[in-house]
Amino acid sequence: MTHRERVLTALAHEAPDAVPYDCWAMPVVYERVAERLGVKAKEDVLRALDVDLRVIPGPSYAGQELQTYDDDTVEDLWGVRRQGMTVERAGVTWSYKHVVESPLAPMESVEEIDAYPRWPSPDWWDYSSVGEECAGISAAGYAVVNAGDRLDRTAQLKTLMYLRGMEQVYIDLVENPALLEAALAHIVNYFLEYNRRVFAAGGGGIDMFMMGDDFGTQHGPMMGVEMWRRFFKPGFRSYIELAHEFGIPVMHHTCGDVRALIPDFIECGLDILQSIQPRAGMDLAELKREYGRDLCFHGSIDIQHTMPYGTPEDIRAEVAERMGAGARDGGVILCTAHNIPAETPVDNVLALFDAYRELGGRADG
Numbered sequence: 001m002t003h004r005e006r007v008l009t010a011l012a013h014e015a016p017d018a019v020p021y022d023c024w025a026m027p028v029v030y031e032r033v034a035e036r037l038g039v040k041a042k043e044d045v046l047r048a049l050d051v052d053l054r055v056i057p058g059p060s061y062a063g064q065e066l067q068t069y070d071d072d073t074v075e076d077l078w079g080v081r082r083q084g085m086t087v088e089r090a091g092v093t094w095s096y097k098h099v100v101e102s103p104l105a106p107m108e109s110v111e112e113i114d115a116y117p118r119w120p121s122p123d124w125w126d127y128s129s130v131g132e133e134c135a136g137i138s139a140a141g142y143a144v145v146n147a148g149d150r151l152d153r154t155a156q157l158k159t160l161m162y163l164r165g166m167e168q169v170y171i172d173l174v175e176n177p178a179l180l181e182a183a184l185a186h187i188v189n190y191f192l193e194y195n196r197r198v199f200a201a202g203g204g205g206i207d208m209f210m211m212g213d214d215f216g217t218q219h220g221p222m223m224g225v226e227m228w229r230r231f232f233k234p235g236f237r238s239y240i241e242l243a244h245e246f247g248i249p250v251m252h253h254t255c256g257d258v259r260a261l262i263p264d265f266i267e268c269g270l271d272i273l274q275s276i277q278p279r280a281g282m283d284l285a286e287l288k289r290e291y292g293r294d295l296c297f298h299g300s301i302d303i304q305h306t307m308p309y310g311t312p313e314d315i316r317a318e319v320a321e322r323m324g325a326g327a328r329d330g331g332v333i334l335c336t337a338h339n340i341p342a343e344t345p346v347d348n349v350l351a352l353f354d355a356y357r358e359l360g361g362r363a364d365g
Contacts, residue, residue, distance in 0.1 A: 003052040004207065007143035007333065011208075011249055011271065011296050014330045019323065019360035020052040020143075021353075022298065022335035028094045028342045029349060036346045049353040050362070053208075053333070054142040056133040058149075059198060063124025077152055079103050079118030080162045090343035102165040104183060113182040122194040127201040134205025146198060146248075147210040153253075154191045154211035156184060156235045157222070163187075173227055180231060188235040192242055199246040209243040209250050210274070216256020218280050225260050237268040244269060251298055255338060257281045266294045276300035277337045284332070285325035292326065298333040301352065307336060308344045312351035319355035328361065 001009065001017045009016040023046060025033075030042045037048050046054070066075045073081045074097075081101035087094055107113055137144045148154060160169050160183055172180040199206060215222055215232075240250045251272035252265065257280040258273075265273065276282045276299040284300040301307065306318050319334070327334055334356055340349060 002141040004138065004141055004143045007052050008207065010330050010333060012330070013292070013296070015328060016330065018362040019327045019356070020333045021356045021360065022053045022333055023049060023051045023340075023353075024336050024338060025340035025349070026094060026342045028092055029340045029344060032346050033349055036350070050357060052143055053145050054137045054140075055145045055147045055210075056130065056137065056206075058133070058146060059125035059127045059130060059201070061124065062126040063121065073100055075118075076162075077120050077124075078159065078163055079116075092342040094342045099162055102161075102163055102168070104163040105165045105168050107179070110178055110182040113179055113186075116186075119186050120190055122190065122197055125194065125197070127197050130198055130201035131203045131205060134202050138205055138207075143207045144202075144205055145208045145210055145251075146202065146206045147212075154195060154209075154239055155213040156187055156232050157213050157215065159187050160184065170223075173223060173231065177231075184231065184235060188238060192238060195239070195242055199243065199248060202246075204247070206246070206248050208272070209248045210253060211239055211250065212253035212274075214253075214255045215261060216254055216258040216277075216280060218256060220257050221260050222256070225264070228261060229264060233264055233268065236265075240269045255280070259287075262287075262291055262295070266291065270295065272296040272298050272333075274298040274335075275337050277304075278302045279304045282337075283325075284322055284327070288326045288331065292331050296331045296333070299335045299337045300332075301334065301336045303336050303338050303341055303344075307348055307352070308341050310348065312347055315348055315351045316355040316359075319352065319359055323359050334360070 006016040006018060006020045010020050030045050034040060034045050037045065039045060039048060068074050073083045075081055080099055080103060082097040083100045085096055085098045103118065104113060104116060134144045163183060164172065169180065215228065221228060243250045249271040251274050252270055253274040255275050255277055273295050276284055276287065276297050278300060279302055284297060287297060300322055301318060306314055322334060326332065
């Protein structure tokens, strides 16, 4: 099988020739692995590790200039101000963009929400390259994933928290539902039209659409199930239905324990649940046994302890356990539950992919 055929077979709940796997890692991890392998680019690393999926870059931004302020904060697509931050841990340095101002936070009426001048437009993007990106990846034999940028991935709650502030969103859920619903309407409508144009531009070449919204904590959903159903289930369903109109399976990324929401995810038509965070009680064997007829799973390898602090033997044992949980029967794409963290030893990264290959059925691949 080609990489793409292997992925599509697993998504059809059939056993492929070998267990498909993906690679999620922080940029500094790719850099260190590339240095160890004697290659330069991220794509070189993915090829060397025999990874089955590729994420297309997607549309290029062609909208209004994003403002930079005197304090070096920069507005993102939504008008949220962010500050570049540097972190150093275990001798490794990396950066991220921290939210320093949520522009909807002070607003007190639906009228203010609706009048916000920085609601983004799908017209701000150039979609012309999407079809060629898909065709190139397919021609190389890989499965094509449309995921968007991590800070602008199709979502609801995450985008609300950037715009309104996490604390205020939780207040709104109880005290200001009309304001929350007004903001959600803008968010959902934007993503629906943006994705419609991406899917059309893909020309049938997108094998998987990934959206991402964290609905779980370490010990359960971030809100009650009934509250999630009221505010977020309609948008969740509409995102999935749109992708299905184009014949594209949908994967949803959420960290944490979301077991209580899985029946609703299935009812909305979700195809693949991503993260399967093992230390949050998301046990692959149990989930596959209970929901494997309706859902596929992506992820399940621990990044909270095993990858950064375990040994290569610990990693191999965890991969072996996932194989025993039914990964070889179809319906599973193995991957870490989130990006491999920066402090992970390179030996551990290589041990993970060695185990995927050897235990997943492609020892000679």
